[in-house]
Amino acid sequence: MMRRVLVxxxxxxxxxxxxxxxxxxxxxxYGPSAKKATADAAPSVPVVAGRKIKARLFYVAExxxxxxxxxxxxxxxxxxxxQARRVIEAQIxxxxxxxxxxxxxxxxxxxxxxxxxxxAFVDFSTELTAGHSGGSMSELLTVYTIVDALTxxxxxxxxxxxxxxxxxxxTLAGHVDLRRPxxxxxxxxx
Amino acid sequence: MNALRxxxxxxxxxxxxxxxxxxxxxxxxxxxxxxxxxxxxxxRRALPLNVINDQELVFLDDLASAFQLTVRxxxxxxxxxxxxxxxxxxTPDQPLVSIGGRLVSLPAPPTRSGRRxxxxxxxxxxxxxxxxxxxxxxxxxxxxxxxxDLRVPRVTIRYEGGxxxxxxxxxxxxxxxTISQESNxxxxxxxxxxxxxxxxxxxxxxxxxxIRAVDPVSLAVDLGPRFGAFRASTQPLETSSRLTIxxxxxxxxxxxxxxxxxxxxxxxxxxxxxxxxxxxRTVAIDPGHGGQDEGVKGAGGMKExxxxxxxxxxxxxxxxxxxxxxxxxTREDDRNVSLEGRAAxxxxxxxxxxxxxxxxxxxxxxxxxxxxxxAAFDGDAEQTARAPxxxxxxxxxxxxxxxxxxxxxxxxxxxxxxxxxxxxxILADQFRERIPLSIHPIDRAALGVLESANMxxxxxxxxxxxxxxxxxxxxxxxFQDNVVSAxxxxxxxxxxxxxxxxx
Numbered sequence: 182m183m184r185r186v187l188v189x190x191x192x193x194x195x196x197x198x199x200x201x202x203x204x205x206x207x208x209x210x211y212g213p214s215a216k217k218a219t220a221d222a223a224p225s226v227p228v229v230a231g232r233k234i235k236a237r238l239f240y241v242a243e244x245x246x247x248x249x250x251x252x253x254x255x256x257x258x259x260x261x262x263x264q265a266r267r268v269i270e271a272q273i274x275x276x277x278x279x280x281x282x283x284x285x286x287x288x289x290x291x292x293x294x295x296x297x298x299x300x301a302f303v304d305f306s307t308e309l310t311a312g313h314s315g316g317s318m319s320e321l322l323t324v325y326t327i328v329d330a331l332t333x334x335x336x337x338x339x340x341x342x343x344x345x346x347x348x349x350x351x352t353l354a355g356h357v358d359l360r361r362p363x364x365x366x367x368x369x370x371x
Numbered sequence: 372m373n374a375l376r377x378x379x380x381x382x383x384x385x386x387x388x389x390x391x392x393x394x395x396x397x398x399x400x401x402x403x404x405x406x407x408x409x410x411x412x413x414x415r416r417a418l419p420l421n422v423i424n425d426q427e428l429v430f431l432d433d434l435a436s437a438f439q440l441t442v443r444x445x446x447x448x449x450x451x452x453x454x455x456x457x458x459x460x461x462t463p464d465q466p467l468v469s470i471g472g473r474l475v476s477l478p479a480p481p482t483r484s485g486r487r488x489x490x491x492x493x494x495x496x497x498x499x500x501x502x503x504x505x506x507x508x509x510x511x512x513x514x515x516x517x518x519x520d521l522r523v524p525r526v527t528i529r530y531e532g533g534x535x536x537x538x539x540x541x542x543x544x545x546x547x548x549t550i551s552q553e554s555n556x557x558x559x560x561x562x563x564x565x566x567x568x569x570x571x572x573x574x575x576x577x578x579x580x581x582i583r584a585v586d587p588v589s590l591a592v593d594l595g596p597r598f599g600a601f602r603a604s605t606q607p608l609e610t611s612s613r614l615t616i617x618x619x620x621x622x623x624x625x626x627x628x629x630x631x632x633x634x635x636x637x638x639x640x641x642x643x644x645x646x647x648x649x650x651x652r653t654v655a656i657d658p659g660h661g662g663q664d665e666g667v668k669g670a671g672g673m674k675e676x677x678x679x680x681x682x683x684x685x686x687x688x689x690x691x692x693x694x695x696x697x698x699x700x701t702r703e704d705d706r707n708v709s710l711e712g713r714a715a716x717x718x719x720x721x722x723x724x725x726x727x728x729x730x731x732x733x734x735x736x737x738x739x740x741x742x743x744x745x746a747a748f749d750g751d752a753e754q755t756a757r758a759p760x761x762x763x764x765x766x767x768x769x770x771x772x773x774x775x776x777x778x779x780x781x782x783x784x785x786x787x788x789x790x791x792x793x794x795x796x797i798l799a800d801q802f803r804e805r806i807p808l809s810i811h812p813i814d815r816a817a818l819g820v821l822e823s824a825n826m827x828x829x830x831x832x833x834x835x836x837x838x839x840x841x842x843x844x845x846x847x848x849x850f851q852d853n854v855v856s857a858x859x860x861x862x863x864x865x866x867x868x869x870x871x872x873x874x
Contacts, residue, residue, distance in 0.1 A: 245738030245835075246811055281734050294473040297501055302474055315660075315667045315675065316732025317744060317832055321816055342476065349466055349476045351710065351819060355660060356729075356830075358819035360478065368815075 232257035234264070236334045238272050239326045239370065241281040246318055247371045248326060250333070251280065261337045265301060266293050272330045273305075283322035285312030291347065299339035300362045301331050307346050315354040324357050325369040332365030340364045407492065409437060410565055411505075411518035420514060421489060426479045427511070428489040438503065442488075450488070457502035461490070468498045475501070513567050522546070524561065526568040528582060528590075535602075535619035536578045538592060545612040550603045557592040557601060557616065558585070566590075578618050594618065651866045653697045654690060655717035656858075657727035657820065658683035659830075662707030667732040669842035675730040676705065678845060682833070683728055685855045690862060714823035718783070724794065724865065725828035726858065727820050730845065732837040739838045740809030741802050741854075743795040744830045746784045746821035783825040790827035793868070798829060798861045805853035806834070827865075831858070 236255040239248040255271040258264035269290050276282040289306040296302070313323065328341040340362035344350065350359050406417040407429060418437060421428045431452070435442050441453040445460075452459045460469040466477045475498050479491045495516060496509040508517040510525070517523050524546040529539040540559070542548070547562040565587045573582050577597035585591045599621030606613045658679035660666035666675025680702070687698040699720050701713040708716075717725045731742070784791070792813075799812045809832075821828045833854055834841045844850045 241734045243735070243737070244810060245733035245735030246809060283734055292474065294475070296473065296475060296497075302476060304474070314732045314734075314837065316835070316837065317729060317816065317818065317830065318738065318742075318835075319732045319734060319837075321814075322734065344476065347467065347474075349478070355664060355666065355710070356816075356818055356820075358817045358822060360819075361817075363817060 236268050236271065237330075238268075239283075239329055240276060241283050241322055242371045248283065248322055248329070248369050249371050255334075261335055262293060262295055265295065265303075265331055265335055265338065266290065268330055268334050269293060269303060269327065272326060283319065283326045285309060285323070287312060295338060299337055301335075301338045301341045302344055302362075303327060303331070303341060304344040304347055309343070310345050310350065310353050313354045317356040320353045320356045321369060323353060324359070324363065325366055328363050329365055329367065329370060333367070405514060407514050407516055409516045409518060410521060410523060412521070420492065421484070423482070423489075427492040427514075428479070428482070429492055429495070430484075431481070431488040431490050434490070434495070434499070438499065440499075452499075454499075454502050455504070459498050459502060461488075468494070470498060470501050473501075510567060513569075515567055521564040522562075523565045523567055524563050526561070526566050526590075528568065528571055530571050530573050530579070530582065532574070532576055532579070534578060534597075535617040536576065538579070538582065538616040538618070540590075540614040540616070541608070541611045542614075543611040545607055547612075548605070548614055550614070550616065552601070555594050557594065557618075559590045559592070559614070559616075561588045561590075563588050578620060592616070592618070597621075651696055651723040651862065651869070653699055653720060653722045653724075654862055655699045655701060655720070655722035655725045655826075656683045656686050657701040657713050657717070657725065659727055659729040659820075660707070661702050661705055664707050667730055667836040669836035670839050671842050671846075673836060673842050673846055675836060678730050678833070678836075679728040680705065682851050682854055685851060686728075686858050689855050689859050693859070694863065696862070696866075710819040711823055713820055714783075714825075714828075717828075718823070718825045722826055724862065725821070725824040725826055726798075727818075727828070727830040729830060729832050730834060730836045731832040733835060734837075736838055738809075738835050739841050740807045740812075741834050742809040742812055742814055742832045743798045743802070744814045744816050744818060744821075744832065745791040745795045746788065746824075746828065747815040747817050748782065748785055748822070782822060784822050784828055787825070787827050791821075791829055794827045794861070794865055795829045797864050797868070798831065798857065801857040801861045801864070802854075805857050806850060 233254040234257050235252055237250045238253050238255075239250055242249040253271065256267045258267040273282070273284045273288050273290060275286060285308050287306075287308040289308070290303070291306055292302075292304040294302045309323075313319065324343065327343060331338045331341050342349075342362040343353075343359050352359055405420045405422065407420045407427075409416050409418060416437065418429055418433045421430075431442055434440060435452070438454065442450060443453070444450045449460060449462045452461065457471070461481050462468075463483070464480045466480045468475050468477060477491050477497060478493055481488055481490045481494075483489070492509065492511065495507055500507040500509075505519040506517075508523075509515075510517065513525075515523070524542040524544060526546075527541045529537075529541075531537045531539075540548070542561065548559055549562075550557055550559050552558075566584075568584065568590070570582055570584055570590070573579060575581060575595070577595045580593040580595045582590065582592050597620045599619055601619070602617045604615050606615065658676070660676040660679065662676075664676065666679070668674050683700055687700060690696050690698050699717065699722055701716050702708050713727070714725070731738070795813050799808065802808055803812070818830055821830060831854075834845050834850075836842050836845065
């Protein structure tokens with residue numbers, strides 16, 4: 182059963198990648214303004230019917246020591262909490278080159294709550310920590326990808342605390358203190 | 372406004388006798404008791420506060436009677452706290468509560484003491500505040516809970532003796548104060564309902580004899596026999612207001628030009644901030660990670676935990692043999708030590724400097740170079756703990772008074788930040804001459820290991836193990852020698868700067 186799911190999943194993934202290469206990747210690689218396009222286009226977002234909003238998502242910059250903001254379309258969500266979920270889901274979805282995500286692959290959103298004080302609690306699956314390479318820079322980029330994705334797109338969110346598997350965690354991999362909600366910090370964005 | 376009436380209701384000034392520093396981490400294993408003061412329009416009351424493993428907890432039934440809450444046991448050991456039809460669901464052993472389907476995290480789970488339930492004090496501002504009608508403002512530092520819209524500014528007082536003697540009073544948020552001279556004292560009255568204040572001890576001197584709290588909103592400065600005149604000036608700062616009072620003898624008054632009174636805030640240079648440091652006697656070097664926590668693993672197999680320990684040992688040998696400064700390693704071998712434990716070791720051994728050694732990683736292989744990080748605190752935490760608490764004369768259990776250094780344990784680093792930035796700058800300069808620096812050589816971040824360090828503290832990322840070329844470099848003796856000599860020279864320069872900079 183599991184194997185069949187994997188095979189089908191793999192097939193769908195290959196089809197998507199091939200489709201993307203043909204429709205978006207090749208024209209860009211051979212196009213004249215290859216570099217500029219990366220900041221504007223949304224290469225890996227599948228076409229989904231329904232209302233969309235424009236959101237600023239964050240990916241690892243070329244130099245690997247800061248994030249870069251990319252404007253992309255994200256599914257519309259009714260109310261702040263729903264919209265926050267949509268933004269996080271888009272942010273942690275697997276990204277294709279040239280975008281590099283600072284969220285470990287396979288990380289899933291478990292739950293998201295926002296208090297009246299505008300503190301968002303975002304609960305992720307264990308991949309967020311288990312799949313993390315460590316290093317203060319990587320950790321900062323992961324943390325502020327999430328914190329800034331919510332605070333930059335949702336004015337009602339003032340600070341963000343990351344949870345894993347429903348629990349408060351000290352750090353992702355031994356550096357950034359996650360015992361308190363963190364406020365928006367665009368110093369980590371180019 | 373009925374604010375004036377309100378202030379009369381308070382029986383006494385809230386002098387926040389912060390007992391926080393008394394036990395420290397060493398004493399944190401057992402449980403200790405103190406009180407949480409509740410200030411409301413109806414007056415003031417105290418709730419017993421239990422400190423267990425550095426966590427402050429209140430009895431749920433005490434909260435229930437103070438705030439008209441209904442506590443009910445539910446099935447499966449869970450229980451609910453209800454207020455006007457709004458409920459909070461608590462589960463034993465879970466550091467989370469649910470409020471109308473929303474999850475709120477607590478620093479510790481509810482625990483049982485005999486037949487009574489204890490909840491972390493943060494339950495009040497994180498959970499109860501969401502269902503309660505009036506505003507609940509928990510001032511953890513002072514163990515104070517302000518209910519409703521009372522104006523209770525946090526007032527810090529700094530006293531510098533001499534002639535003139537200077538008293539600097541900062542109020543957060545900005546609060547107007549009037550100052551008037553009464554026979555032998557100066558009365559300072561604040562436009563507030565109560566004050567959150569710690570009054571510093573003053574050695575009686577010919578100009579100023581004492582500073583004391585008079586009533587809920589007033590302070591008094593008792594003047595000595597040589598008093599001639601005083602000058603006061605107020606200055607609005609970013610989020611606070613500063614009242615500067617210069618008390619001088621008749622002789623000095625004639626010599627000092629009038630325009631000299633309003634003192635601008637001191638520039639953030641090393642010598643002007645914090646208490647003077649005469650010399651560096653102990654340096655704590657913290658080899659990052661260890662044991663099961665291997666840290667970053669390079670493609671070539673190098674583990675961060677091994678590299679940090681190897682370099683730390685060499686730094687220890689170099690500094691101890693040549694500088695005669697004691698070097699304390701937070702771990703001597705391959706084992707894991709908690710982040711708090713590392714800072715605690717440095718704090719308990721009164722280290723004068725804390726340097727945490729790490730190797731970095733990025734999601735892009737191109738990232739390279741060393742960088743130095745110092746602690747960052749979000750505005751809220753910074754406001755809470757920025758006020759220098761210094762040394763306080765506190766009542767002891769056996770009676771009498773004792774001078775105690777007050778430190779907010781998990782925010783201890785805040786008052787050393789300016790020196791930490793200085794240390795980071797010196798280290799970056801020393802590294803620049805020897806090994807490749809990152810394009811961002813100095814960064815600030817909320818790093819757990821630095822937050823509790825009660826001394827200038829930085830984290831050094833020596834280079835990127837995720838970069839294969841850097842991994843090879845870092846494994847070699849020349850690179851490690853360069854790190855050792857950079858740290859050695861930085862300690863030396865920092866010591867000189869502190870020694871020469873104190874006035």
